[in-house]
Amino acid sequence: MESIKKILAAMKEVASHPGQAVKNYRQKTGQGVVGCFPIYCPEEIVHAAGMLPVGMWGGQTQISQALTIVPSFCCSIMQSNIELALKGVYKDLDAVIMSSPCDTLKSIPQDWGYVVPDIKVIQIVYPQMRKIEGGVEYLKTEFLRVKQAIEAITGEPITDAALKESIGVYNRHRRSMREFCSIARNYPRTITPAVRHLVIKSGYFMEKSQHAMLVDELSKELKKLPPEEWQGKKVVLTGITAEPDALLEIFDENQITVVADDLAQESRQFRTDVPAGEEPLLCLARQWSLIEGCSLAYDPQKKRVEMLIELVRETGADGLIFCMMKFCDPEEFDHPIIAEQFEAAGIPSLYLEIDQQQQSMERERTRIQSFAEMLNS
Incomplete structure (x- = not known):
């Protein structure tokens, strides 16, 4: 247990002080740092340049300036990122990479350019028609733009060999994370919901091969x-994030463990490997x-519903908790379909609204307590 405690302490130090982790990386390597907005960032390109990609998933902060830039119906992740930018928290970044998978993120690059003009924005437009070869080829050209932008920052070319090596590092990290999530189900007392989240979150502020080594050792x-x-009771989480930690601690208070997730901040990041191939940018696009x-990710067949039902049954979960990020249109479109199908399948589900700026968790505590009592009845 002492080894486990040491590993978790190292992860907590990084996750609790990401700014210091960024400074440490710069001092140790002399290389730059690139911020990665949610949700699918081609981090391998940044990694291949010797730079550190860091996740930008918002956080708990008092919103005082951001609402002069973004509307109040903007999700709390984006509100937090703009607020933190205005406060100078991201001043050590060399650039930020932003994709545009939702309406809010389509406008954030322009907002960012106004708020922090000194930090370069690299924007990616992901194709909606992603299953056709034309969509893959198009995305390859978008990733080429990213590569060229990173090369302009470092002044050094990113070789195909370096990209292939980085893809290997990231695929290994994905395998390590999937193995950990599978093993963690057997240790609900040691790997509480908050600890499980910590292990995953710490990877956003560490070089991936180093994080994979820690996860493998754990x-x-x-x-x-x-x-x-x-x-x-055992549950599966779905949604964008399940933060803040105070929410996850309520699960533990009510004897609820997380046996799997379908969260954008967690398992969606590592459940799909980059396929093998000769052209690394094409592999990333594929x-x-x-x-x-x-x-x-556009899917008219809504395979997500069957995937979630299968995940609940595979893990022996007692129910599903839908962590609905406030003002997240894509998730709001999916929820009614998921709720209807889960009711038809006889699987209990709970809807929780997630807002990073929420000060009190009493409403969530009551709802989770009631859900736990229903599962126990």
């Missing part, structure tokens, strides 16, 4: 322990065509 140490008995079950 998985190795967990497997040395006997599986832990659990008398409480990954977008392989992603399934995400509200931000």
Whole structure:
């Protein structure tokens, strides 16, 4: 257990102080840092340039200036990112990469350029018709623009060999994360919902090969322990994020463990590998065509519903918790379909509204308590 505690302490230090992690990386390597807005950022290109990609998923901060730039119906992740930018939190970034999978993110690059003109914006437009070869080829040209923009910052070319190596690093990290999530189900007392989230979140502020080593070591140490008995209930989470941690701690208070997730900030980031091939940029672009079950990746068949039902049954979960990011249109479109199908399948589900700026969790505490009592009845 001491080894596990040390690994988790190292992860907590990084996740709790991302600014210091960025400074440490600069001091150690002399390389730059690029911020990656949600949700699918080609981090491998940044990594291949020797720079550190860091996740920008907002956070809890008092919104005082951002609403002069973005509308009040903008999701709290974007409100937080603009607020933090205005406060100078991101001053150490060399650039930010933004995709445009939703209406809000389509306008954020212009807002960002106004707020922090000194930090370069690299925008990506992902094709909606992502399954056809033309869509893949188009996205390759978008990634080429990203590559050229990063090269302009570093002054050095990004070779195909470096890209292939970085793709290998990231695919290995994805495998490590999938293995950890599978193993963690057997240790609900050690890997609480908040701890599970910590392990995943810390990877946004570390070089991926280093994070993979920590995760592999954690998985190795967990497997040395006997599986832990659990008398409480098991759930699957879906949505964009399940932050802040205070929300996850309420799950633990009510003897609810998370056995799997379909969160944009968590498993959606590592459940689909980049396929092998000779052209690394084309391989990165093809990954977008392989992603399934995400509200931000166009899917008229709505495979997400069946994927979630299968995940609940595969993990033996007692129910589903839909973590609805406030003002997230893509997720709001999916929720009625998911709720209807889960009711038809006889699987209990709970709708929680997520707002990073929320000060009190009493409403969520009451709803989670009621859900736990329903599952126990």
